[in-house]
Amino acid sequence: MKQNIVKIENLSHRYTRDWAIRDISFEIDKVGILGLLGSNGAGKSTTMNILCGVLNQTEGNVYIDGINLREKPEEAKKRLGFLPQNAPLHLELTVEEYLTYCASIRDIAPSQVKNAVKEVMEKCGLTHFSNRLLRNLSGGYRQRAGIAQAIIHKPKLVVLDEPTNGLDPNQILEVRKLIREIGEERAVIFSTHILSEVQAICKDIKMIESGQMVFADTMEAFNNYVMPDTMLVMMDNPPGEEELMAFPGINRVEFLSDRSIRLQFATDKDVPKRLITAAVQRGWELTELIQERTSLDEVFAQLSNKSKR
Numbered sequence: 001m002k003q004n005i006v007k008i009e010n011l012s013h014r015y016t017r018d019w020a021i022r023d024i025s026f027e028i029d030k031v032g033i034l035g036l037l038g039s040n041g042a043g044k045s046t047t048m049n050i051l052c053g054v055l056n057q058t059e060g061n062v063y064i065d066g067i068n069l070r071e072k073p074e075e076a077k078k079r080l081g082f083l084p085q086n087a088p089l090h091l092e093l094t095v096e097e098y099l100t101y102c103a104s105i106r107d108i109a110p111s112q113v114k115n116a117v118k119e120v121m122e123k124c125g126l127t128h129f130s131n132r133l134l135r136n137l138s139g140g141y142r143q144r145a146g147i148a149q150a151i152i153h154k155p156k157l158v159v160l161d162e163p164t165n166g167l168d169p170n171q172i173l174e175v176r177k178l179i180r181e182i183g184e185e186r187a188v189i190f191s192t193h194i195l196s197e198v199q200a201i202c203k204d205i206k207m208i209e210s211g212q213m214v215f216a217d218t219m220e221a222f223n224n225y226v227m228p229d230t231m232l233v234m235m236d237n238p239p240g241e242e243e244l245m246a247f248p249g250i251n252r253v254e255f256l257s258d259r260s261i262r263l264q265f266a267t268d269k270d271v272p273k274r275l276i277t278a279a280v281q282r283g284w285e286l287t288e289l290i291q292e293r294t295s296l297d298e299v300f301a302q303l304s305n306k307s308k309r
């Protein structure tokens, strides 16, 4: 039988009187990136802290690679790497010193430490900064060091709690690229409260709200389920409503003015590209195309409405 990399069974936790998370279950049995999405206070950090053995759950079980985390924490933790929301960095150490220290507490054999540090610095793009104090690294590079400590022992499961928080747009793109690369070799759980983050890098998504799982499926199913995409187009010579409705993939046309139209499309992500080509071929004089984004609050409202129906 195939072993799950991680299995969470009916996990519940309360810090005080109210449940912070309630009856969360899921499993992962292959490499790739799973997005854990939820607004602030939804219960993501609680779930991740329990999953990584930092917090003891009130109820339920966590198995890492088949090992019960509560019963054999040391064995289970060897198989996972964790980057918490506040990266556990020692700012007074250089990158190399810090990762050497992490390797030693991760039970890497002394003869292997040098190699492991070298390899992880290469993987995370840190080699150039090996002698720099962590204190003097930019936010993006500090986060790379945080990710490096989470993967130095080559765990099967890597848990990253809001790893792109507080980074500037360029740093976000670079850290995302690194996470994608890690996801090719390991199971990665990535938490965020930003919808576009999961859409950009995750194949699967679990959405938590008010401590409960409200959605669990592939990213594609999520996109199709929660929101037909909309785009706003400006055309100096737009076709009529009928011609737009006949365009493959478009299922709603709303003229906001003579030249400004909101188009809704369901599943096909190529619609905007095909529309641009058609606009050129058919002389619609397209001057602007803006894809409209749905906020997490709206997604949650849509999910709640659909589940009530």
Ligand SMILES: Nc1ncnc2c1ncn2[C@@H]1O[C@H](COP(=O)(O)OP(=O)(O)OP(=O)(O)O)[C@@H](O)[C@H]1O
Residues within 6 Å of the ligand: 015, 016, 020, 038, 039, 040, 041, 042, 043, 044, 045, 046, 047, 193
């Ligand atoms: N140490 C604590 N003591 C009491 N309540 C807590 C504690 N930590 C979290 N909570 C509460 O548990 C709930 C879930 O919080 P959690 O931090 O897991 O959410 P989150 O989705 O990670 O949010 P954020 O993105 O803001 O970190 C919230 O209502 C929060 O106020």
